[in-house]
Amino acid sequence: MSNATKEVVLETKGITKRFPGVLANDRVDLTLHKGEILALLGENGAGKSTLMNMIYGLYHPDEGDIWVKGEHVRLQGPRDAINRGIGMVHQHFQLVPVMTVAENVILGEEVTSGGRLDMRAAQRQVQALSQKYGLAVDATAVIEDLPVGTQQRVEIIKALYRNADILILDEPTAVLTPQEANELFRIMRDLTAQGVSIIFITHKLKEVLAVADNIGVLRRGQMVGTADPETATEASLAELMVGRKVLLRVEKSDAKPGQTVLEIRDLQVKDDRGQMAVAGASLEVRAGEILGVAGVQGNGQREMVEALTGLRPVESGQIFVNGRESARFSPRQVTEAGVAHIPEDREKHGLVAAYSIADNMVLNRYYQRPFANGLALNREAINENSQRLVEEYDVRTPGITTHARSLSGGNKQKVIVAREFSRPVKLLIANQPTRGIDVGSIEFIHKQIVTQRDRGVAVLLISAELDEVLSLSDRVAVMFDGRIVKTLPIAEATRERVGLLMAGSDQ
Ligand SMILES: Nc1ncnc2c1ncn2[C@@H]1O[C@H](COP(=O)(O)OP(=O)(O)OP(=O)(O)O)[C@@H](O)[C@H]1O
Numbered sequence: 001m002s003n004a005t006k007e008v009v010l011e012t013k014g015i016t017k018r019f020p021g022v023l024a025n026d027r028v029d030l031t032l033h034k035g036e037i038l039a040l041l042g043e044n045g046a047g048k049s050t051l052m053n054m055i056y057g058l059y060h061p062d063e064g065d066i067w068v069k070g071e072h073v074r075l076q077g078p079r080d081a082i083n084r085g086i087g088m089v090h091q092h093f094q095l096v097p098v099m100t101v102a103e104n105v106i107l108g109e110e111v112t113s114g115g116r117l118d119m120r121a122a123q124r125q126v127q128a129l130s131q132k133y134g135l136a137v138d139a140t141a142v143i144e145d146l147p148v149g150t151q152q153r154v155e156i157i158k159a160l161y162r163n164a165d166i167l168i169l170d171e172p173t174a175v176l177t178p179q180e181a182n183e184l185f186r187i188m189r190d191l192t193a194q195g196v197s198i199i200f201i202t203h204k205l206k207e208v209l210a211v212a213d214n215i216g217v218l219r220r221g222q223m224v225g226t227a228d229p230e231t232a233t234e235a236s237l238a239e240l241m242v243g244r245k246v247l248l249r250v251e252k253s254d255a256k257p258g259q260t261v262l263e264i265r266d267l268q269v270k271d272d273r274g275q276m277a278v279a280g281a282s283l284e285v286r287a288g289e290i291l292g293v294a295g296v297q298g299n300g301q302r303e304m305v306e307a308l309t310g311l312r313p314v315e316s317g318q319i320f321v322n323g324r325e326s327a328r329f330s331p332r333q334v335t336e337a338g339v340a341h342i343p344e345d346r347e348k349h350g351l352v353a354a355y356s357i358a359d360n361m362v363l364n365r366y367y368q369r370p371f372a373n374g375l376a377l378n379r380e381a382i383n384e385n386s387q388r389l390v391e392e393y394d395v396r397t398p399g400i401t402t403h404a405r406s407l408s409g410g411n412k413q414k415v416i417v418a419r420e421f422s423r424p425v426k427l428l429i430a431n432q433p434t435r436g437i438d439v440g441s442i443e444f445i446h447k448q449i450v451t452q453r454d455r456g457v458a459v460l461l462i463s464a465e466l467d468e469v470l471s472l473s474d475r476v477a478v479m480f481d482g483r484i485v486k487t488l489p490i491a492e493a494t495r496e497r498v499g500l501l502m503a504g505s506d507q
Pocket residue numbers: 019020022023024042043044045046047048049050051396397406407408409410411436
């Protein structure tokens with residue numbers, strides 16, 4: 001059925017939203033048809049989340065109009081949006097970790113029987129919804145015990161429980177494994193087949209081409225165009241988003257490895273639940289090379305990185321940085337030993353939300369020259385450093401005094417990357433360095449990683465994106481079940497071979 005004959009379920013016209021110093025949305029028109037998946041693309045800071053937050057009633061537009069199922073609305077808040085059938089799954093889940101699936105789903109919407117909470121009835125309803133839409137989940141499970149992909153299903157069930165038939169998914173695949181992402185796409189198709197309409201935000205162009213019925217592109221707050229997934233390519237979408245051609249591959253020469261900078265021997269590290277997540281891992285990274293760790297998330301990568309950076313205790317085994325035993329180092333000692341770290345969880349370990357961009361840019365060096373002279377901070381040097389990095393890394397912000405909290409997701413990540421890349425270091429540990437980053441900025445960050453390598457920095461890259469590992473690494477280490485099961489030179493690391501090793505087959 002062509003769009004012309006499909007019912008319009010959501011429409012915005014001339015939506016404008018300003019924040020101090022920023023025109024976040026500039027007269028945006030958007031149309032969503034019944035049963036369609038509309039992908040919304042755009043660079044970091046283009047205004048995607050802002051637009052969605054207005055449709056969900058969290059922000060009010062300064063100008064413009066919204067129609068929901070033909071009715072002109074002025075949404076009073078999320079409750080109002082929910083009552084009109086709009087549901088939103090935010091990138092940072094809003095579930096209560098210690099409560100069960102059923103408890104989370106009914107939170108704020110409790111089923112009562114004679115004034116008491118009827119948990120049985122709630123569980124039955126959750127079960128019914130999960131069956132109807134193929135959202136496999138155990139209603140009695142406790143949230144913190146579930147993998148991320150399942151937690152996300154709970155968020156979707158929560159929206160459906162409130163009768164959502166317009167679903168907003170803001171970067172739902174950023175934290176999913178490729179398997180979990182494919183499962184989500186199947187669920188999305190099941191939902192649209194039953195009349196649900198979906199707005200889907202992602203930076204992964206392959207995903208857009210695989211699932212979208214329609215594509216809208218925002219650039220600097222304006223809707224600059226739409227594209228047809230039948231005829232669009234990754235390159236054409238990238239160009240439409242960024243406004244220039246983007247190199248989707250990494251260009252680099254062969255590595256010239258020097259001395260060993262990082263050595264890990266038989267490392268054992270426990271996870272939060274006391275299980276041995278890293279169970280005897282060994283690897284080494286030499287100066288001037290990129291060692292990429294490939295693996296399905298949850299095979300000990302996170303715990304290994306946290307142990308390397310002093311954020312998690314080591315049970316046994318050894319870590320050497322430049323020949324110095326550093327397994328018992330604090331995070332500050334690790335930093336001072338010449339190690340840079342791009343953390344997986346930027347909200348938790350990367351930034352201080354209430355600090356300015358300028359202060360975040362010197363977070364681990366503010367007490368050193370030139371940023372401090374003895375006890376006095378040198379504001380001028382701190383500001384000059386930050387101004388330069390904001391320009392170089394294209395951080396979209398009104399200024400360097402803006403708080404990290406008000407940056408868009410991808411721009412937060414850029415601040416961390418800029419800070420960690422601008423220190424003179426021996427070892428760079430990059431965990432999911434481009435998560436949530438737009439294609440144009442990925443190109444830039446990849447170039448920076450190669451530049452660091454060519455300057456003689458040892459790079460340990462951990463990424464859930466196999467494409468990223470294969471295109472950047474000089475050697476590939478495959479992590480499975482807490483161990484490095486194989487290390488291959490890049491020439492031997494074919495997709496198939498690495499994929500089999502990641503699945504636990506000992507090739
Ligand atoms: N609460 C806020 N206060 C001030 N500025 C904000 C706020 N929310 C968003 N902005 C600004 O509005 C602009 C658009 O941000 P938005 O979060 O919508 O971008 P986005 O397209 O979702 O980007 P990303 O891909 O990085 O998530 C950015 O310049 C951002 O800094």
